[in-house]
Amino acid sequence: NAGVTQTPKFQVLKTGQSMTLQCAQDMNHEYMSWYRQDPGMGLRLIHYSVGAGITDQGEVPNGYNVSRSTTEDFPLRLLSAAPSQTSVYFCASSYSTGPGNTIYFGEGSWLTVV
Amino acid sequence: GIQVEQSPPDLILQEGANSTLRCNFSDSVNNLQWFHQNPWGQLINLFYIPSGTKQNGRLSATTVATERYSLLYISSSQTTDSGVYFCAVGAHKLIFGTGTRLQVFP
Numbered sequence: 544n545a546g547v548t549q550t551p552k553f554q555v556l557k558t559g560q561s562m563t564l565q566c567a568q569d570m571n572h573e574y575m576s577w578y579r580q581d582p583g584m585g586l587r588l589i590h591y592s593v594g595a596g597i598t599d600q601g602e603v604p605n606g607y608n609v610s611r612s613t614t615e616d617f618p619l620r621l622l623s624a625a626p627s628q629t630s631v632y633f634c635a636s637s638y639s640t641g642p643g644n645t646i647y648f649g650e651g652s653w654l655t656v657v
Numbered sequence: 658g659i660q661v662e663q664s665p666p667d668l669i670l671q672e673g674a675n676s677t678l679r680c681n682f683s684d685s686v687n688n689l690q691w692f693h694q695n696p697w698g699q700l701i702n703l704f705y706i707p708s709g710t711k712q713n714g715r716l717s718a719t720t721v722a723t724e725r726y727s728l729l730y731i732s733s734s735q736t737t738d739s740g741v742y743f744c745a746v747g748a749h750k751l752i753f754g755t756g757t758r759l760q761v762f763p
Contacts, residue, residue: 576750585661585743585753601750602658633700637748644748646690648700 545569549634549649556624556656564619564652566634572647574637575617579603579630580651586633592617624656659684661746663754670734670761678729678757680744688748689720691729694741694756703729703742734761 550565568575576591578601588601592611606628608620617636621628634649660683670676682689691703704711704718706727711718715734720727731738739761745751 578751578753583755585745585755586751587753588750591750602752631698635751644688644705645702646751647702651698 547634547636547647547649549632549652551652552650553653554655556621556654558624558626558656560624562621562624564621564632564634564654566617566619566649567615568617568634568636568647569615570636570638570647571614572636572638573614574639575611576601576635577607577609577617577619578633578635579628580633581630589619589632621654626656628654629656630654659686659746659752661744661752661754663742663744663757665757666755668757668759670759672735672761672763674734674761675730675732676734676759678731678742678759680727680729680754682725682727682744682746685722685725686746688746689722689727690745690751691718691727692743692745693738694743696740700743731759734759736761736763 547568573594577589578586580586587603590609592598598609632652637646662681664679693701706718706720708722715732717730741756741758743756745753
């Protein structure tokens with residue numbers, strides 16, 4: 544049981560390049576989400592999904608795209624990287640939103656845009 | 658939207674000391690969670706505590722939903738407790754506070 548797996552762990556991009564951060568979970572969780580964490584701040588929600596084929600925007604969605612074709616995978620696409628997207632990105636998953644729900648986070652992806 | 662504030666922003670302790678971290682939120686919530694982010698960046702869920710009190714070893718948490726705050730207690734702190742503690746409201750769409758950075762020295 545690997546939990547939530549993110550790749551790559553580190554990436555340097557040039558302004559204007561595109562890339563995809565991968566996220567996979569093996570716990571059969573319905574809910575998956577992407578957050579970004581900037582220095583000295585808490586995490587902010589980018590996009591989330593409540594099941595395969597269903598996605599929605601979070602607090603800071605601009606410049607990012609997502610899709611959810613399977614329960615297991617939830618990739619995050621940067622369409623045209625900007626220095627303001629330099630951040631640490633976390634993928635998370637959970638089984639439900641009910642009482643006692645536990646949210647599992649991946650180990651993070653450190654992205655630098657130069 | 659809901660605002661989540663944490664205090665203190667920084668806390669420095671010697672091993673064995675106790676501490677209380679506070680989380681205030683601006684509106685009524687049905688879900689509140691506490692997380693620990695270790696020095697390597699890994700986020701671990703500590704408590705799901707929309708109301709009441711829970712304990713897990715040296716850690717305990719209390720949420721008073723009617724007064725819009727939650728407290729995280731750490732007793733007999735250890736160096737492995739170092740890191741950043743976040744509270745977050747919401748279910749799968751979390752709104753995080755800015756965290757309390759805890760440093761525990763031997």
